[in-house]
Amino acid sequence: MDLGPAKKTVIVREYLLDVGKIQVFEDYLVSVFDQGATLTLERAYQIIGISEIHFRDKNFGIISHRVNSYAIDPTVYTYFRQLENLKAFAIVSNKEVDMHNFHIEKLFYKNPMKYFIDYQKALKWVRSRVILSTPE
Secondary structure, three states: OOOOOOOOOOOOEEEEEOOEEEEEOOOEEEEEEOOOOEEOHHHHHHHHHHHHHHHOOOOEEEEEEOOOOOEEOOOHHHHHOOOOOEEEEEEEOOOHHHHHHHHHHHHHHOOOEEEEOOHHHHHHHHHHHHHHOOOO
């Protein structure tokens, strides 16, 4: 499947939260949380709010770029899975603990979710899922 020529990646907006940052792109967002942070339901609502501002009427994906180690309340995924236009959720990390945690997180999310070591492969997968799910 050819997604066409690669577009220049432009950050539409960047949000600095008290636990890290959210970068919004045309059809996906990337989260990078601080070392030792905890992703709680309150923080998840912030991310959901950001997604509603930028992707209210269009499909999108999320890339969780786990540069740092942080804790996640897995129940946040029950709220993320209610976003009907969220078509892909990618976790990017080269840490073994994140790979183990991914299997637990996936049990809560139950929608298309994949683990990657390589950011570019995650981006390609997310964009392909978003594009395939967009009606012509």
